[in-house]
Amino acid sequence: MESNNLLEIKDLKVVYTSGKSTVQAVNGISLSLGRKETLGLVGETGAGKTTIALSILRLLPERTGRILNGSVTFDGVPVLELGETEMQAIRGGRVSMIFQDPMTALNPFIPIGQQIEEALFLHNGDKLDSKALGERIDEILGLVGIPPERKKEYPHQFSGGMKQRVVIAMALACSPELLIADEPTTALDVTIQAQVLAMMEELKQRLDMSMLMITHDLGIVAKTCDKVAVIYSGEIVEYGTFEDFFVGERHHPYTEGLFGSIPDIYGNVRRLRPIEGMLPDPTDLPAGCKFHPRCPRCMDICKTDLPVAYVNGTHAVKCHVFASEEGYHGEC
Numbered sequence: 001m002e003s004n005n006l007l008e009i010k011d012l013k014v015v016y017t018s019g020k021s022t023v024q025a026v027n028g029i030s031l032s033l034g035r036k037e038t039l040g041l042v043g044e045t046g047a048g049k050t051t052i053a054l055s056i057l058r059l060l061p062e063r064t065g066r067i068l069n070g071s072v073t074f075d076g077v078p079v080l081e082l083g084e085t086e087m088q089a090i091r092g093g094r095v096s097m098i099f100q101d102p103m104t105a106l107n108p109f110i111p112i113g114q115q116i117e118e119a120l121f122l123h124n125g126d127k128l129d130s131k132a133l134g135e136r137i138d139e140i141l142g143l144v145g146i147p148p149e150r151k152k153e154y155p156h157q158f159s160g161g162m163k164q165r166v167v168i169a170m171a172l173a174c175s176p177e178l179l180i181a182d183e184p185t186t187a188l189d190v191t192i193q194a195q196v197l198a199m200m201e202e203l204k205q206r207l208d209m210s211m212l213m214i215t216h217d218l219g220i221v222a223k224t225c226d227k228v229a230v231i232y233s234g235e236i237v238e239y240g241t242f243e244d245f246f247v248g249e250r251h252h253p254y255t256e257g258l259f260g261s262i263p264d265i266y267g268n269v270r271r272l273r274p275i276e277g278m279l280p281d282p283t284d285l286p287a288g289c290k291f292h293p294r295c296p297r298c299m300d301i302c303k304t305d306l307p308v309a310y311v312n313g314t315h316a317v318k319c320h321v322f323a324s325e326e327g328y329h330g331e332c
């Protein structure tokens with residue numbers, strides 16, 4: 001397959017099964033991420049964002065999570081077909097992830113320098129002597145703005161924002177080509193959040209990384225993302241570039257609802273009122289468009305037929321409202 005994309009996901013379907021019930025967490029998602037690009041995955045809690053990320057790294061819970069269909073291609077490599085040893089070389093080496101609950105990523109009993117060392121050792125241990133290892137740890141701490149002399153300190157000696165910098169340092173230890181950041185700043189207060197985001201953005205540029213930024217905050221998207229996928233009930237309902245979202249006029253009713261209004265290009269968002277209602281039960285998804293029970297623009301056809309995406313250049317909106325628009329109709 002010829003492609004310049006670093007990551008390509010095609011028609012991914014993921015379920016969780018427990019007892020008799022099956023959670024349809026990801027229902028046919030396709031997306032691509034170019035080198036040095038940042039793609040935002042946006043959507044309410046339960047939409048399936050983390051499940052997509054875990055599928056890329058093949059870290060779904062072993063007994064319950066299952067990929068039913070689709071492909072994940074990283075730098076031309078069919079990830080879902082790899083053996084566990086090859087997978088380990090990618091995980092934490094070429095692709096790393098900052099998990100949603102970052103504070104649990106650190107061991108409270110081990111000095112932070114040693115934790116970074118362990119992250120390094122996992123992949124480069126045999127290649128670095130102890131002097132080189134020490135220098136690399138100092139370098140990584142420097143990257144995230146932590147004075148290297150603090151490497152002997154324990155996690156509790158750091159503030160929330162500094163702890164998150166340590167977590168980011170660990171994720172960057174092996175110079176990944178792709179960084180998956182799952183709500184990396186949700187646990188931080190707003191000022192610190194801005195600092196950490198600015199730092200991540202700078203590092204991304206400096207280290208030539210691609211990034212998958214998982215968030216429910218469109219302000220964060222506006223500040224960091226080149227492309228955006230809005231996820232609802234495990235489907236992409238709107239997909240496009242930053243410009244498509246912030247300058248374009250046609251949006252999915254869910255996107256509009258989610259953000260009250262689309263924020264301006266500087267990322268100023270009025271604090272959003274939540275949309276009425278909840279995500280549908282993922283064990284019993286509605287027919288037609290999965291958003292129809294909550295949609296202010298719901299028509300009869302929405303209750304029965306799955307919408308086809310209206311595609312305008314790089315922008316795709318999967319909604320019956322735009323079915324009569326001229327142009328291409330196809331996949332999101």
Ligand SMILES: Nc1ncnc2c1ncn2[C@@H]1O[C@H](COP(=O)(O)OP(=O)(O)OP(=O)(O)O)[C@@H](O)[C@H]1O
Pocket residue numbers: 016017018023024025043044045046047048049050051052061064100216282
């Ligand atoms: N281990 C699991 N077992 C069963 N169901 C799960 C499991 N993990 C997630 N789910 C379900 O799968 C669906 C998608 O969850 P996921 O965590 O991917 O959503 P998310 O978009 O990341 O949400 P959040 O913003 O809350 O992190 C939800 O209905 C969730 O309850």
Ligand code: NI
Pocket residue numbers: 049050051100182
């Ligand atoms: Ni999540």
